[in-house]
Amino acid sequence: MLSIIIIAGPYFLLMQIPFFFSSLDPDLFNPTEASAKMEQLLTPGYWIFMSIYIAACGLIKSQDVDRGNLGWFGGLVDNPFTFSDDINRFKFRMLLLMIPGKIILITVTATWKLVALLLPH
Secondary structure (H helix, E strand, O other), rough: HHHHHHHHHHHHHHHHHHHHEEEEOOOOOHHHHHHHHHHHHOHHHHHHHHHHHHHHHHHHHOOOOOOOOOHHHHOOEOOOOHHHHHHHHHHHHHHHHHHHHHHHHHHHHHHHHHHHOOOOO
């Protein structure tokens, strides 16, 4: 279910966000026009790019993050005396960007194993 939300969620959000702001001044913000612009932007190229991004995130090995060395107060404040906390915060951001691909890869792998178990040999 989470994989479906990751794949289809952005599309529905991008198409429906203009209507969330429809209570604003119609002269200032036209939700129908904004939705039409979003529809023009969500071309097959967008879906191809997102597919490649998710596949790459799923297949690339995740970095090991030293969570004890993210800076002061758990990474909220930069430690000005060391450089290694900057590297660990960068690795942590990259790890967060890779989560959608990892979730989808786990879902596909689990589904494949379940189908292989259910098929007669």
